Amino acid sequence: MARVLSLFRPSSLLVRSSLCCRMSLDSRAREVFGAAVEAVQPNIVVRRSIERKEDSILxxxxxxxxxxxxHLVGFGKAVLGMAAEAERILGDHLVKGVISVPHGIQETLRHHGKEQMLLKNGSSIKVMEGAKHNLPDADAQNAAECIKQLASELTETDLLLVLISGGGSALLPAPxxxxxxxxxQDVTRKLAGAGATIQELNTVRRALSLLKGGRLAHCAYPAQVIALILSDVIGDPLDLIASGPTVSSQVCSEDVWAILERYKVxxxxxxxxxxxxxRPSPLGQERKEQSDSTGHVLNAVIGSNSIALQCAGNRARELGFRPVVLSPGVCGDVRAVSRLYGLLGRFxxxxxxxxxxxxxxVLKVGPEVGVHSWDLHRVMxxxxxxxxxxxxxxxVLAGxxxxxxxxGKGRGGRNQELALRVALEFRGMHLPPKGPVFLSGGTDGQDGPTEAAGAVTDGGLWEEAQAQGLDIxxxxxxxxSFTFFSQLSDGQRLLVPGxxxxxxxxxxxxxxxxxPTNT
Structure with missing residues (x-):
């Protein structure tokens, strides 16, 4: 036991013991998820990334x-909250701003009591809503034109703060x-339907865009550009997040033609x-111009799945668990992902x-869903x-x-379906009280077209469903899956953070x- 005690101070052990007695595994799982989401709140990540001095920022x-x-521009689902915090920090040094945010987000945030994510009255930042249903539209294109105009008017004595988050690509359309x-839109839709990869889609998007692939930063040259990025892409590749408007792209027209020909478009x-x-001026000259201005660009990832998992692990430890992070890059079909978690549960x-x-x-399935073998060995x-x-x-934490x-045509989302499939994998495992517990939740609070972010399941779910006559x-x-969880135990297994x-x-x-101690 000496090794166990060395991880906790005596006071921490007392807290841990008390919490274990009072909180179920389900409740503690929800607490850990809440800590993950809190760690990447827009205002928190911006506050953590900007250190304000009297006449400078670090x-x-x-x-x-x-x-x-x-000056400030931004685009993405989380940018409104990021901009509100940036304005609080920067004060009257912020001259002007334009942000492109999802349609209806201001009213939605007010409805959910998220006043801290809204701009103050008299703000110098103009909010433009668009991309209804997460698709580029005329409103988003108008916002992109305003952002381009602001950036193009800057001089070498100016600073441009660029705020980027998931959904930014649809909110910055500028063909x-x-x-x-x-x-x-038509050509990218045809490519996607023909099986083009996300990398190939972004190569084409960048070639047809005035702002993606580093061209926004190029518009702002010679001003200093500082991009603060909240990543929603596995591995945080800067060129893929919102199609990399501040990241110099190395694309040539021959590459684009090759993709279009490959998929018969x-x-x-x-x-x-x-x-x-x-056009006779290939992207090579533009590449040179962009490389000349790259010293005027700072790209900083200030929030990501890895950061969320790290903070979730800290909270898990406070609640009496021994945390271990599997991977922030789990991907692939939920059938294979659920199989991996089932195997780890059995292990x-x-x-x-x-x-x-x-x-x-375990070692066979893991790489199929983006988990490296060395991470699997470490967790096992x-x-x-x-x-x-x-x-x-x-x-065990992952993202x-x-x-x-x-x-089918039911209501649900990837997190709820994953949780349901993992519960089936747990069938027959006998650990007190109901075997392993599994939670899957979207950090945006929304899973598919439902009000839930995900669900919490365990090894007793299959028997519970059988007793209630539900067909898994x-x-x-x-x-x-949403209908299933809503009917099961009065919806208490759903994860609904709003x-x-x-x-x-x-x-x-x-x-x-x-x-059990007898093992």
Missing amino acids: IDGRSFMLRHNL IPPISLQEK CPSLPDSIKEVLG ASSQHAPPPELVAE RVLDEARTEGWGATC GEPTVELT DGTISNND LTGTNVMDVHMLIIPSL
Whole structure:
């Protein structure tokens, strides 16, 4: 026991013991999820990233002088809250701003009591709403034009603060004339339908855009550009978040043509796109111009799934768990993802050393869903120590964005379906009180077209559903997980935090209770 005690101060042990007695595993899982979301709130990440001095700001280790010379632009689902906090910090040094945010977000935030995410009366920042249903539209294009105009008017004595979050690509549509917004949408939709990867889609988008692929930063040259980025993409690749408007792109027209030909889109291309891609000035000259201005750009990721998981782990430890992070990059079909969590649950629940074939299957499934083998070995080692050395409950944390193949017409989302599928994987596991507990939730508070962010399940769910006459297999085939959880136990398994105002993908949590002492 000496090794266990060394991780906690005596006072912490008393708190932990008290909490364990008073809170169920389900309640503690929800607390840990809440800590993950709180860590990446827009106002918190901005406040954490900007250190205000009397006449300067310090960001990512670099100092910038303030001389009433700071301008602000932003685009994304979380940008309104980011802008409100930035204005509080910067005061009257902020001269002017324009942000492009989702349609209806101001009213929605007021309705949910998120006043701290709204701009004050008399703000110098203009809020423009658009991208209804998360699709580029005329309102978003108008906002993009205003952002471009602001950036283009800056001089070498100015600072441009760029706020970026998930959803920013749809909120910054600016096709190169004479391409229309509809024409650009049509070609990207055809590519997506033909199976183009996200990298290929972004290559084409950037080539057809006035602002993506580093072109916004190029518009602002020679002003200093500082981009604060709240990432909703696995691995935080700067060029993919909102299609990288402040990140210099290395794309040439030949690459774009190759993608269009690969997916047989060329015959249906409108003349406007052919004209833009066929212009004699290839992107090589632009690449040189962008490289000349890259020293005037600072890109800083200030919020991400990794940060959310780190803070979730801290809260898990306070609540009596031994936390371990599996990966912030879980992806792929929910069927394979649920299989991995089921296998890890069985590994941790083994009364004796897990059989080699179980370990082999974990190592096979993990890479299929974006989890490296060394991370799997590391987590299995922790779970094995919990079993053999008498550790308490273990909390395995992960994040990412799995996908669901739609086969039905029910109501649900990837998090609720993942939780339901994991519960099936847990069937037959006998750990007190109901086997392992699993939580999956979207950090934006919304999972598909429902008011839930996800759900919490455990090893007793299958028996509970059977007792209530609910058909789990039929629910899954109809993608109707929200209806299922709403009917089960009066909806108490649903995770409903409300609109959070942020988004860093999803949080997954696998909690393994303490094994019985006779093991």
